Amino acid sequence: MTAIETAPLAIHKGAEELPWVEIGDGNKLKVIMVDEGQGLWIVENIFQSGFDVLTHKHTGPVYGYTMSGAWKYKEYDYVNRAGSFLFEPAGSVHTLTCIENDTQVWFQMYGCNLNLDADGNIDSITDGAGTLAAYYALCEAQGLPRPNVVVR
Amino acid sequence: MTAIETAPLAIHKGAEELPWVEIGDGNKLKVIMVDEGQGLWIVENIFQSGFDVLTHKHTGPVYGYTMSGAWKYKEYDYVNRAGSFLFEPAGSVHTLTCIENDTQVWFQMYGCNLNLDADGNIDSITDGAGTLAAYYALCEAQGLPRPNVVVR
Amino acid sequence: MTAIETAPLAIHKGAEELPWVEIGDGNKLKVIMVDEGQGLWIVENIFQSGFDVLTHKHTGPVYGYTMSGAWKYKEYDYVNRAGSFLFEPAGSVHTLTCIENDTQVWFQMYGCNLNLDADGNIDSITDGAGTLAAYYALCEAQGLPRPNVVVR
Protein backbone atom coordinates (compact mmCIF):
# COMPACT_ATOMS: atom_id res chain seq x y z
CA MET A 1 0.00 0.00 0.00
CA THR A 2 1.13 3.53 -0.66
CA ALA A 3 1.57 6.24 1.97
CA ILE A 4 -1.64 7.87 0.75
CA GLU A 5 -3.65 4.68 1.21
CA THR A 6 -2.50 4.15 4.79
CA ALA A 7 -2.66 7.80 5.88
CA PRO A 8 -5.40 8.86 8.31
CA LEU A 9 -8.48 10.28 6.56
CA ALA A 10 -9.70 13.84 6.73
CA ILE A 11 -13.23 14.12 8.16
CA HIS A 12 -15.78 16.35 6.46
CA LYS A 13 -19.00 17.66 7.94
CA GLY A 14 -21.15 19.35 5.32
CA ALA A 15 -23.48 22.19 6.25
CA GLU A 16 -26.52 19.87 6.36
CA GLU A 17 -24.85 16.90 8.01
CA LEU A 18 -25.28 17.78 11.67
CA PRO A 19 -28.59 19.18 12.92
CA TRP A 20 -29.13 22.57 14.53
CA VAL A 21 -30.76 22.42 17.93
CA GLU A 22 -32.85 25.22 19.33
CA ILE A 23 -31.38 26.79 22.49
CA GLY A 24 -34.14 29.38 23.01
CA ASP A 25 -35.59 32.39 21.16
CA GLY A 26 -34.49 31.12 17.77
CA ASN A 27 -30.84 30.77 18.74
CA LYS A 28 -29.25 27.55 17.56
CA LEU A 29 -26.31 25.29 18.34
CA LYS A 30 -24.43 22.61 16.44
CA VAL A 31 -21.54 20.69 18.01
CA ILE A 32 -19.10 19.62 15.30
CA MET A 33 -16.06 18.15 17.03
CA VAL A 34 -14.98 17.35 20.60
CA ASP A 35 -11.60 16.00 21.69
CA GLU A 36 -12.34 15.88 25.40
CA GLY A 37 -8.84 14.79 26.47
CA GLN A 38 -7.30 17.70 24.61
CA GLY A 39 -9.97 20.12 25.86
CA LEU A 40 -10.94 20.94 22.25
CA TRP A 41 -14.49 21.71 21.20
CA ILE A 42 -15.73 23.14 17.92
CA VAL A 43 -19.27 24.46 17.70
CA GLU A 44 -21.32 26.50 15.29
CA ASN A 45 -24.03 28.89 16.39
CA ILE A 46 -26.83 30.85 14.80
CA PHE A 47 -27.66 33.80 17.01
CA GLN A 48 -30.58 36.22 16.77
CA SER A 49 -30.33 39.94 17.49
CA GLY A 50 -30.33 40.64 21.22
CA PHE A 51 -28.95 37.25 22.23
CA ASP A 52 -26.39 37.55 25.04
CA VAL A 53 -23.87 35.02 26.31
CA LEU A 54 -22.84 35.18 29.99
CA THR A 55 -19.64 37.12 30.67
CA HIS A 56 -16.93 34.49 30.63
CA LYS A 57 -13.18 33.99 30.87
CA HIS A 58 -11.44 31.44 28.66
CA THR A 59 -8.90 28.98 30.07
CA GLY A 60 -7.50 28.21 26.59
CA PRO A 61 -7.35 30.01 23.25
CA VAL A 62 -10.43 30.45 21.03
CA TYR A 63 -10.60 31.09 17.28
CA GLY A 64 -13.83 32.54 15.83
CA TYR A 65 -14.87 32.51 12.16
CA THR A 66 -18.00 34.46 11.23
CA MET A 67 -20.11 33.37 8.22
CA SER A 68 -22.89 35.96 8.31
CA GLY A 69 -24.64 38.58 10.45
CA ALA A 70 -23.08 40.77 13.13
CA TRP A 71 -22.05 40.28 16.75
CA LYS A 72 -19.68 41.89 19.22
CA TYR A 73 -18.28 41.78 22.69
CA LYS A 74 -19.76 44.47 24.93
CA GLU A 75 -16.25 45.29 26.19
CA TYR A 76 -14.88 46.14 22.71
CA ASP A 77 -16.01 48.39 19.84
CA TYR A 78 -15.33 46.23 16.79
CA VAL A 79 -18.09 44.16 15.21
CA ASN A 80 -17.67 40.64 13.84
CA ARG A 81 -19.32 40.37 10.42
CA ALA A 82 -19.17 37.92 7.49
CA GLY A 83 -15.48 37.13 6.93
CA SER A 84 -14.29 38.28 10.37
CA PHE A 85 -11.63 36.31 12.20
CA LEU A 86 -11.28 36.59 15.97
CA PHE A 87 -8.46 35.36 18.20
CA GLU A 88 -9.32 35.18 21.87
CA PRO A 89 -6.23 34.36 23.93
CA ALA A 90 -6.52 32.24 27.04
CA GLY A 91 -7.37 34.55 29.92
CA SER A 92 -9.53 36.90 27.84
CA VAL A 93 -12.86 37.96 29.37
CA HIS A 94 -15.91 39.25 27.49
CA THR A 95 -19.66 39.32 27.02
CA LEU A 96 -21.03 38.33 23.64
CA THR A 97 -24.06 40.13 22.26
CA CYS A 98 -25.68 39.54 18.90
CA ILE A 99 -26.59 42.54 16.75
CA GLU A 100 -28.24 41.07 13.65
CA ASN A 101 -30.56 38.12 13.11
CA ASP A 102 -29.17 34.88 11.69
CA THR A 103 -25.61 35.57 12.72
CA GLN A 104 -23.64 32.39 12.03
CA VAL A 105 -20.28 31.74 13.70
CA TRP A 106 -17.84 28.87 14.19
CA PHE A 107 -15.86 28.76 17.43
CA GLN A 108 -12.80 26.51 17.78
CA MET A 109 -12.23 26.47 21.53
CA TYR A 110 -9.64 25.00 23.89
CA GLY A 111 -10.36 24.71 27.61
CA CYS A 112 -13.57 25.99 29.13
CA ASN A 113 -15.63 29.11 29.71
CA LEU A 114 -15.56 30.30 33.30
CA ASN A 115 -18.90 32.10 33.54
CA LEU A 116 -18.58 35.13 35.81
CA ASP A 117 -21.15 36.94 37.91
CA ALA A 118 -21.31 40.74 38.26
CA ASP A 119 -18.57 40.63 40.90
CA GLY A 120 -16.24 38.55 38.71
CA ASN A 121 -16.76 35.36 40.69
CA ILE A 122 -17.12 32.05 38.88
CA ASP A 123 -20.78 31.19 38.71
CA SER A 124 -20.59 28.11 36.48
CA ILE A 125 -18.50 26.61 33.72
CA THR A 126 -19.24 25.60 30.14
CA ASP A 127 -16.99 23.05 28.48
CA GLY A 128 -16.83 20.66 25.55
CA ALA A 129 -17.96 17.52 27.37
CA GLY A 130 -20.95 19.29 28.89
CA THR A 131 -21.90 21.01 25.64
CA LEU A 132 -21.71 17.72 23.74
CA ALA A 133 -23.95 16.03 26.32
CA ALA A 134 -26.42 18.93 26.05
CA TYR A 135 -26.36 18.71 22.25
CA TYR A 136 -27.12 14.97 22.31
CA ALA A 137 -29.93 15.54 24.82
CA LEU A 138 -31.45 18.39 22.80
CA CYS A 139 -31.32 16.32 19.63
CA GLU A 140 -33.12 13.49 21.39
CA ALA A 141 -35.70 15.88 22.88
CA GLN A 142 -36.35 17.27 19.40
CA GLY A 143 -36.85 13.77 17.96
CA LEU A 144 -33.58 13.71 16.05
CA PRO A 145 -31.27 10.69 15.80
CA ARG A 146 -27.95 10.88 17.68
CA PRO A 147 -25.76 13.14 15.52
CA ASN A 148 -22.44 11.90 14.22
CA VAL A 149 -20.21 14.48 15.90
CA VAL A 150 -16.45 14.12 15.36
CA VAL A 151 -15.41 12.70 18.74
CA ARG A 152 -11.82 11.79 19.50
CA MET B 1 -8.45 47.39 38.21
CA THR B 2 -10.94 44.62 37.64
CA ALA B 3 -10.14 41.22 36.16
CA ILE B 4 -11.79 42.32 32.90
CA GLU B 5 -9.58 45.41 32.62
CA THR B 6 -6.32 43.48 33.07
CA ALA B 7 -7.26 40.46 30.94
CA PRO B 8 -5.56 40.00 27.56
CA LEU B 9 -7.56 41.43 24.66
CA ALA B 10 -9.19 39.48 21.88
CA ILE B 11 -7.88 40.44 18.44
CA HIS B 12 -10.31 41.00 15.58
CA LYS B 13 -9.50 41.04 11.88
CA GLY B 14 -12.46 42.21 9.83
CA ALA B 15 -12.96 40.96 6.27
CA GLU B 16 -11.46 44.14 4.78
CA GLU B 17 -8.62 44.59 7.25
CA LEU B 18 -5.93 42.43 5.66
CA PRO B 19 -5.38 42.57 1.90
CA TRP B 20 -5.75 39.70 -0.52
CA VAL B 21 -2.66 39.04 -2.60
CA GLU B 22 -2.78 37.48 -6.04
CA ILE B 23 -1.01 34.10 -6.22
CA GLY B 24 -1.71 33.43 -9.93
CA ASP B 25 -4.75 32.95 -12.19
CA GLY B 26 -7.04 34.91 -9.89
CA ASN B 27 -6.30 32.79 -6.85
CA LYS B 28 -5.73 34.79 -3.69
CA LEU B 29 -4.11 34.48 -0.27
CA LYS B 30 -4.46 36.31 3.02
CA VAL B 31 -2.33 35.42 6.06
CA ILE B 32 -4.26 36.20 9.23
CA MET B 33 -2.23 34.81 12.15
CA VAL B 34 1.14 33.13 12.66
CA ASP B 35 2.54 31.82 15.94
CA GLU B 36 5.81 30.50 14.55
CA GLY B 37 7.05 28.93 17.79
CA GLN B 38 3.83 26.96 18.13
CA GLY B 39 3.82 26.04 14.43
CA LEU B 40 0.39 27.69 14.01
CA TRP B 41 -0.65 29.51 10.85
CA ILE B 42 -4.10 30.70 9.84
CA VAL B 43 -4.72 31.70 6.25
CA GLU B 44 -7.69 32.48 4.06
CA ASN B 45 -7.81 31.66 0.37
CA ILE B 46 -9.98 32.51 -2.59
CA PHE B 47 -9.59 29.80 -5.20
CA GLN B 48 -10.84 29.72 -8.78
CA SER B 49 -12.18 26.63 -10.53
CA GLY B 50 -9.37 24.35 -11.68
CA PHE B 51 -6.83 25.56 -9.10
CA ASP B 52 -4.78 22.66 -7.70
CA VAL B 53 -2.56 22.53 -4.63
CA LEU B 54 0.40 20.13 -4.63
CA THR B 55 -0.25 16.76 -2.99
CA HIS B 56 0.89 17.22 0.60
CA LYS B 57 1.08 15.50 3.96
CA HIS B 58 0.42 17.46 7.15
CA THR B 59 2.70 17.21 10.18
CA GLY B 60 0.06 18.70 12.49
CA PRO B 61 -3.75 18.94 12.50
CA VAL B 62 -5.63 21.29 10.17
CA TYR B 63 -9.14 22.72 10.56
CA GLY B 64 -10.90 24.04 7.43
CA TYR B 65 -13.92 26.36 7.37
CA THR B 66 -15.52 27.06 3.98
CA MET B 67 -17.36 30.36 3.39
CA SER B 68 -18.44 29.94 -0.25
CA GLY B 69 -17.86 27.99 -3.47
CA ALA B 70 -16.83 24.34 -3.79
CA TRP B 71 -13.55 22.41 -3.46
CA LYS B 72 -12.48 18.87 -2.76
CA TYR B 73 -9.56 16.55 -2.28
CA LYS B 74 -8.96 14.35 -5.31
CA GLU B 75 -8.57 11.35 -3.00
CA TYR B 76 -12.06 11.70 -1.49
CA ASP B 77 -15.60 12.06 -2.88
CA TYR B 78 -17.11 14.70 -0.59
CA VAL B 79 -17.18 18.34 -1.60
CA ASN B 80 -16.54 21.26 0.73
CA ARG B 81 -19.19 23.96 0.22
CA ALA B 82 -20.42 27.00 2.16
CA GLY B 83 -20.74 25.91 5.79
CA SER B 84 -18.52 22.85 5.51
CA PHE B 85 -16.11 21.97 8.30
CA LEU B 86 -13.08 19.79 7.62
CA PHE B 87 -10.74 18.14 10.14
CA GLU B 88 -7.46 16.95 8.67
CA PRO B 89 -5.51 14.94 11.24
CA ALA B 90 -1.73 15.11 11.32
CA GLY B 91 -0.43 12.54 8.85
CA SER B 92 -3.26 12.98 6.35
CA VAL B 93 -2.28 13.24 2.67
CA HIS B 94 -4.34 14.82 -0.12
CA THR B 95 -4.50 16.95 -3.24
CA LEU B 96 -6.77 19.99 -3.18
CA THR B 97 -8.66 20.93 -6.32
CA CYS B 98 -11.09 23.81 -6.67
CA ILE B 99 -14.43 23.18 -8.39
CA GLU B 100 -16.18 26.57 -8.41
CA ASN B 101 -14.93 30.12 -8.85
CA ASP B 102 -14.57 32.37 -5.82
CA THR B 103 -14.29 29.54 -3.34
CA GLN B 104 -13.37 31.08 0.00
CA VAL B 105 -11.85 29.00 2.80
CA TRP B 106 -10.11 29.52 6.14
CA PHE B 107 -7.43 27.03 7.16
CA GLN B 108 -6.18 26.86 10.76
CA MET B 109 -3.01 24.81 10.44
CA TYR B 110 -0.42 23.36 12.82
CA GLY B 111 2.95 22.16 11.52
CA CYS B 112 3.80 22.21 7.84
CA ASN B 113 2.82 20.79 4.47
CA LEU B 114 5.25 18.19 3.18
CA ASN B 115 4.74 18.55 -0.59
CA LEU B 116 5.07 15.15 -2.26
CA ASP B 117 6.09 14.20 -5.77
CA ALA B 118 4.42 11.43 -7.80
CA ASP B 119 6.52 8.81 -6.00
CA GLY B 120 5.56 10.12 -2.55
CA ASN B 121 8.96 11.70 -1.90
CA ILE B 122 9.19 15.09 -0.22
CA ASP B 123 9.74 17.70 -2.88
CA SER B 124 9.46 20.85 -0.77
CA ILE B 125 7.73 22.14 2.34
CA THR B 126 5.26 24.95 2.98
CA ASP B 127 5.02 26.38 6.47
CA GLY B 128 3.76 29.38 8.40
CA ALA B 129 7.02 31.33 8.54
CA GLY B 130 7.61 30.92 4.80
CA THR B 131 4.02 31.75 3.91
CA LEU B 132 4.11 34.88 6.05
CA ALA B 133 7.33 36.02 4.37
CA ALA B 134 5.77 35.37 0.96
CA TYR B 135 2.64 37.30 1.95
CA TYR B 136 4.69 40.32 3.08
CA ALA B 137 6.73 40.20 -0.16
CA LEU B 138 3.62 39.93 -2.35
CA CYS B 139 1.99 42.84 -0.54
CA GLU B 140 5.09 44.93 -1.13
CA ALA B 141 5.29 43.89 -4.80
CA GLN B 142 1.65 44.89 -5.21
CA GLY B 143 2.29 48.31 -3.66
CA LEU B 144 0.47 47.57 -0.42
CA PRO B 145 1.68 48.60 3.04
CA ARG B 146 2.93 45.85 5.34
CA PRO B 147 -0.23 44.16 6.62
CA ASN B 148 -0.92 43.91 10.32
CA VAL B 149 -0.99 40.13 10.62
CA VAL B 150 -1.54 38.67 14.10
CA VAL B 151 2.00 37.54 14.93
CA ARG B 152 2.86 35.95 18.26
CA MET C 1 22.67 33.60 6.19
CA THR C 2 21.84 29.93 6.34
CA ALA C 3 18.58 28.46 7.52
CA ILE C 4 20.27 27.43 10.76
CA GLU C 5 21.45 30.97 11.48
CA THR C 6 17.98 32.49 11.00
CA ALA C 7 16.01 29.76 12.78
CA PRO C 8 14.46 30.54 16.17
CA LEU C 9 16.65 29.50 19.10
CA ALA C 10 15.91 26.79 21.60
CA ILE C 11 15.73 28.08 25.18
CA HIS C 12 17.48 26.18 27.95
CA LYS C 13 16.86 26.51 31.68
CA GLY C 14 19.45 24.62 33.70
CA ALA C 15 18.59 23.15 37.08
CA GLU C 16 20.19 26.08 38.94
CA GLU C 17 18.97 28.87 36.67
CA LEU C 18 15.57 29.61 38.17
CA PRO C 19 15.17 29.78 41.95
CA TRP C 20 12.96 27.57 44.09
CA VAL C 21 10.48 29.48 46.22
CA GLU C 22 9.14 28.14 49.47
CA ILE C 23 5.36 27.56 49.44
CA GLY C 24 5.09 26.26 53.02
CA ASP C 25 6.38 23.32 55.07
CA GLY C 26 9.43 22.84 52.87
CA ASN C 27 7.43 22.46 49.67
CA LYS C 28 8.86 24.41 46.75
CA LEU C 29 7.81 25.86 43.41
CA LYS C 30 9.65 26.96 40.29
CA VAL C 31 7.81 28.43 37.27
CA ILE C 32 9.73 27.63 34.11
CA MET C 33 7.57 28.71 31.17
CA VAL C 34 4.24 30.50 30.66
CA ASP C 35 2.50 31.15 27.35
CA GLU C 36 -0.54 32.87 28.77
CA GLY C 37 -2.38 33.25 25.43
CA GLN C 38 -2.05 29.55 24.75
CA GLY C 39 -2.96 28.65 28.36
CA LEU C 40 0.37 26.81 28.76
CA TRP C 41 2.30 26.75 32.03
CA ILE C 42 5.24 24.59 32.99
CA VAL C 43 6.25 24.34 36.63
CA GLU C 44 8.53 22.20 38.73
CA ASN C 45 7.78 21.29 42.31
CA ILE C 46 9.59 19.76 45.24
CA PHE C 47 7.06 18.24 47.60
CA GLN C 48 7.57 16.85 51.09
CA SER C 49 5.80 13.80 52.44
CA GLY C 50 2.25 14.60 53.51
CA PHE C 51 1.83 17.59 51.20
CA ASP C 52 -1.64 17.67 49.63
CA VAL C 53 -2.92 19.66 46.66
CA LEU C 54 -6.61 20.64 46.58
CA THR C 55 -8.85 18.29 44.60
CA HIS C 56 -8.99 19.81 41.14
CA LYS C 57 -10.31 19.29 37.64
CA HIS C 58 -8.18 20.21 34.61
CA THR C 59 -9.61 22.17 31.69
CA GLY C 60 -6.72 21.13 29.41
CA PRO C 61 -4.29 18.22 29.23
CA VAL C 62 -1.38 17.86 31.69
CA TYR C 63 1.85 15.92 31.28
CA GLY C 64 3.83 14.99 34.41
CA TYR C 65 7.47 13.89 34.56
CA THR C 66 8.82 12.71 37.92
CA MET C 67 12.53 13.12 38.75
CA SER C 68 12.65 11.65 42.26
CA GLY C 69 10.59 10.68 45.28
CA ALA C 70 7.03 9.32 45.32
CA TRP C 71 3.57 10.86 44.98
CA LYS C 72 0.11 9.71 44.00
CA TYR C 73 -3.46 10.74 43.44
CA LYS C 74 -5.72 9.64 46.27
CA GLU C 75 -8.27 8.41 43.71
CA TYR C 76 -5.84 5.95 42.05
CA ASP C 77 -3.53 3.19 43.30
CA TYR C 78 -0.41 3.74 41.21
CA VAL C 79 2.53 5.73 42.57
CA ASN C 80 4.62 8.19 40.53
CA ARG C 81 8.32 7.58 41.19
CA ALA C 82 11.58 8.57 39.48
CA GLY C 83 11.08 8.01 35.76
CA SER C 84 7.28 7.98 35.86
CA PHE C 85 5.28 9.66 33.11
CA LEU C 86 1.71 10.76 33.72
CA PHE C 87 -0.90 11.90 31.19
CA GLU C 88 -3.86 13.71 32.69
CA PRO C 89 -6.51 14.34 30.04
CA ALA C 90 -8.61 17.48 30.15
CA GLY C 91 -11.57 16.79 32.43
CA SER C 92 -9.65 14.53 34.81
CA VAL C 93 -10.19 15.13 38.55
CA HIS C 94 -7.85 14.13 41.37
CA THR C 95 -6.18 14.96 44.67
CA LEU C 96 -2.40 14.91 44.81
CA THR C 97 -0.66 13.67 47.91
CA CYS C 98 3.07 13.36 48.42
CA ILE C 99 4.45 10.14 49.91
CA GLU C 100 8.20 10.72 50.18
CA ASN C 101 10.31 13.75 51.01
CA ASP C 102 12.05 15.67 48.22
CA THR C 103 9.73 14.46 45.49
CA GLN C 104 10.58 16.44 42.37
CA VAL C 105 8.13 16.70 39.45
CA TRP C 106 7.70 18.73 36.28
CA PHE C 107 4.16 19.51 35.14
CA GLN C 108 3.46 20.75 31.60
CA MET C 109 -0.10 22.07 31.88
CA TYR C 110 -2.68 23.52 29.51
CA GLY C 111 -5.71 25.40 30.84
CA CYS C 112 -6.35 25.78 34.55
CA ASN C 113 -7.06 23.83 37.71
CA LEU C 114 -10.65 24.14 38.88
CA ASN C 115 -10.25 23.58 42.62
CA LEU C 116 -13.27 21.70 43.98
CA ASP C 117 -14.80 21.63 47.44
CA ALA C 118 -16.12 18.46 49.09
CA ASP C 119 -19.39 18.78 47.15
CA GLY C 120 -17.61 19.11 43.79
CA ASN C 121 -18.32 22.84 43.47
CA ILE C 122 -15.64 25.17 42.15
CA ASP C 123 -14.02 26.90 45.06
CA SER C 124 -11.20 28.71 43.24
CA ILE C 125 -8.99 28.37 40.20
CA THR C 126 -5.23 28.10 39.71
CA ASP C 127 -3.79 29.07 36.35
CA GLY C 128 -0.53 30.01 34.66
CA ALA C 129 -0.90 33.78 34.86
CA GLY C 130 -1.76 33.66 38.55
CA THR C 131 0.98 31.18 39.37
CA LEU C 132 3.56 33.28 37.53
CA ALA C 133 2.48 36.38 39.46
CA ALA C 134 2.73 34.43 42.72
CA TYR C 135 6.18 33.14 41.77
CA TYR C 136 7.44 36.66 41.04
CA ALA C 137 5.98 37.92 44.32
CA LEU C 138 7.48 35.07 46.35
CA CYS C 139 10.89 35.64 44.73
CA GLU C 140 10.69 39.30 45.68
CA ALA C 141 9.55 38.50 49.22
CA GLN C 142 12.50 36.14 49.58
CA GLY C 143 14.94 38.80 48.40
CA LEU C 144 15.57 37.20 45.00
CA PRO C 145 15.88 39.11 41.74
CA ARG C 146 13.04 38.73 39.23
CA PRO C 147 13.62 35.30 37.65
CA ASN C 148 14.01 34.96 33.91
CA VAL C 149 11.01 32.70 33.25
CA VAL C 150 10.34 31.73 29.61
CA VAL C 151 7.36 33.98 28.87
CA ARG C 152 5.73 34.06 25.45
Next chain:
Amino acid sequence: MTAIETAPLAIHKGAEELPWVEIGDGNKLKVIMVDEGQGLWIVENIFQSGFDVLTHKHTGPVYGYTMSGAWKYKEYDYVNRAGSFLFEPAGSVHTLTCIENDTQVWFQMYGCNLNLDADGNIDSITDGAGTLAAYYALCEAQGLPRPNVVVR
Protein backbone atom coordinates in the same frame (compact mmCIF):
# COMPACT_ATOMS: atom_id res chain seq x y z
CA MET D 1 -22.33 8.99 40.08
CA THR D 2 -20.18 11.89 41.12
CA ALA D 3 -18.13 14.08 38.80
CA ILE D 4 -14.98 12.32 40.01
CA GLU D 5 -16.35 8.88 39.14
CA THR D 6 -17.28 9.84 35.58
CA ALA D 7 -14.19 11.94 34.81
CA PRO D 8 -11.59 10.58 32.37
CA LEU D 9 -8.73 8.77 34.11
CA ALA D 10 -5.12 9.89 34.22
CA ILE D 11 -2.75 7.36 32.65
CA HIS D 12 0.48 6.47 34.44
CA LYS D 13 3.53 4.78 32.92
CA GLY D 14 6.03 3.80 35.58
CA ALA D 15 9.74 3.67 34.80
CA GLU D 16 9.66 -0.12 34.34
CA GLU D 17 6.36 -0.37 32.50
CA LEU D 18 7.50 0.15 28.92
CA PRO D 19 10.65 -1.58 27.66
CA TRP D 20 13.77 0.13 26.37
CA VAL D 21 14.78 -0.96 22.88
CA GLU D 22 18.34 -0.87 21.68
CA ILE D 23 18.88 1.52 18.74
CA GLY D 24 22.62 0.88 18.33
CA ASP D 25 25.80 1.32 20.39
CA GLY D 26 23.96 1.12 23.68
CA ASN D 27 21.59 3.96 22.88
CA LYS D 28 17.99 3.23 23.81
CA LEU D 29 14.47 4.35 22.95
CA LYS D 30 11.12 4.11 24.67
CA VAL D 31 7.92 5.46 23.08
CA ILE D 32 5.50 6.54 25.79
CA MET D 33 2.59 8.30 24.07
CA VAL D 34 1.48 9.01 20.51
CA ASP D 35 -1.56 11.04 19.45
CA GLU D 36 -1.04 10.73 15.72
CA GLY D 37 -3.93 13.01 14.70
CA GLN D 38 -2.59 15.78 16.92
CA GLY D 39 1.00 15.17 15.77
CA LEU D 40 2.06 14.54 19.40
CA TRP D 41 4.73 12.01 20.34
CA ILE D 42 6.46 11.56 23.68
CA VAL D 43 9.60 9.48 23.85
CA GLU D 44 12.35 8.79 26.35
CA ASN D 45 15.94 8.12 25.35
CA ILE D 46 19.08 6.86 26.99
CA PHE D 47 22.06 8.14 25.03
CA GLN D 48 25.73 7.18 25.36
CA SER D 49 28.60 9.63 25.01
CA GLY D 50 29.34 10.40 21.38
CA PHE D 51 25.85 9.60 20.10
CA ASP D 52 24.71 12.10 17.46
CA VAL D 53 21.24 12.76 16.06
CA LEU D 54 20.93 14.05 12.48
CA THR D 55 20.62 17.81 12.13
CA HIS D 56 16.89 18.46 12.06
CA LYS D 57 14.29 21.20 11.95
CA HIS D 58 11.10 20.89 13.98
CA THR D 59 7.68 21.63 12.48
CA GLY D 60 6.09 21.96 15.93
CA PRO D 61 7.28 22.82 19.44
CA VAL D 62 9.33 20.39 21.53
CA TYR D 63 9.77 20.29 25.31
CA GLY D 64 12.77 18.40 26.73
CA TYR D 65 13.21 17.21 30.31
CA THR D 66 16.58 15.75 31.29
CA MET D 67 16.81 13.14 34.07
CA SER D 68 20.55 12.43 34.11
CA GLY D 69 23.80 12.74 32.15
CA ALA D 70 24.77 15.54 29.75
CA TRP D 71 23.92 16.42 26.15
CA LYS D 72 23.94 19.51 23.99
CA TYR D 73 23.19 20.92 20.57
CA LYS D 74 26.33 21.50 18.55
CA GLU D 75 24.98 24.92 17.54
CA TYR D 76 24.69 26.20 21.14
CA ASP D 77 27.01 26.33 24.16
CA TYR D 78 24.73 25.32 27.02
CA VAL D 79 24.62 21.74 28.25
CA ASN D 80 21.48 19.89 29.30
CA ARG D 81 22.07 18.08 32.60
CA ALA D 82 19.87 16.49 35.28
CA GLY D 83 17.04 18.93 35.95
CA SER D 84 17.42 20.89 32.71
CA PHE D 85 14.34 22.06 30.81
CA LEU D 86 14.55 22.84 27.11
CA PHE D 87 11.98 24.61 24.92
CA GLU D 88 12.53 24.15 21.19
CA PRO D 89 10.14 26.35 19.22
CA ALA D 90 8.75 25.16 15.90
CA GLY D 91 11.26 26.12 13.23
CA SER D 92 14.32 25.56 15.40
CA VAL D 93 17.22 23.65 13.83
CA HIS D 94 19.97 21.78 15.69
CA THR D 95 22.23 18.74 15.97
CA LEU D 96 22.09 16.75 19.19
CA THR D 97 25.27 15.24 20.56
CA CYS D 98 25.58 13.27 23.78
CA ILE D 99 28.43 14.10 26.17
CA GLU D 100 28.08 11.60 29.02
CA ASN D 101 27.04 7.98 29.18
CA ASP D 102 23.56 7.05 30.36
CA THR D 103 22.05 10.41 29.57
CA GLN D 104 18.30 10.09 30.04
CA VAL D 105 15.86 12.55 28.48
CA TRP D 106 12.13 12.86 27.83
CA PHE D 107 11.02 14.71 24.71
CA GLN D 108 7.42 15.87 24.28
CA MET D 109 7.22 16.66 20.57
CA TYR D 110 4.63 18.11 18.21
CA GLY D 111 5.00 17.72 14.44
CA CYS D 112 8.00 16.01 12.90
CA ASN D 113 11.75 16.25 12.51
CA LEU D 114 12.84 17.34 9.06
CA ASN D 115 16.28 15.74 8.84
CA LEU D 116 18.64 18.00 6.88
CA ASP D 117 21.73 17.19 4.84
CA ALA D 118 24.88 19.34 4.86
CA ASP D 119 23.29 21.74 2.35
CA GLY D 120 20.15 22.16 4.44
CA ASN D 121 17.97 20.06 2.13
CA ILE D 122 15.44 17.65 3.60
CA ASP D 123 16.90 14.18 3.53
CA SER D 124 14.22 12.31 5.44
CA ILE D 125 11.64 12.85 8.15
CA THR D 126 11.10 11.32 11.58
CA ASP D 127 7.64 11.48 13.10
CA GLY D 128 5.48 9.95 15.79
CA ALA D 129 3.71 7.36 13.64
CA GLY D 130 6.98 6.13 12.15
CA THR D 131 8.75 6.08 15.49
CA LEU D 132 5.91 4.12 17.09
CA ALA D 133 6.01 1.55 14.25
CA ALA D 134 9.78 1.25 14.68
CA TYR D 135 9.39 0.82 18.44
CA TYR D 136 6.84 -1.97 18.00
CA ALA D 137 9.09 -3.68 15.42
CA LEU D 138 12.18 -3.41 17.63
CA CYS D 139 10.28 -4.82 20.60
CA GLU D 140 9.17 -7.76 18.48
CA ALA D 141 12.69 -8.30 17.12
CA GLN D 142 14.00 -8.32 20.69
CA GLY D 143 11.43 -10.93 21.75
CA LEU D 144 9.34 -8.51 23.79
CA PRO D 145 5.53 -8.44 23.85
CA ARG D 146 3.83 -5.48 22.17
CA PRO D 147 4.23 -2.61 24.64
CA ASN D 148 1.19 -0.77 25.96
CA VAL D 149 2.03 2.70 24.65
CA VAL D 150 -0.50 5.46 25.34
CA VAL D 151 -2.09 5.77 21.89
CA ARG D 152 -4.93 8.19 21.23
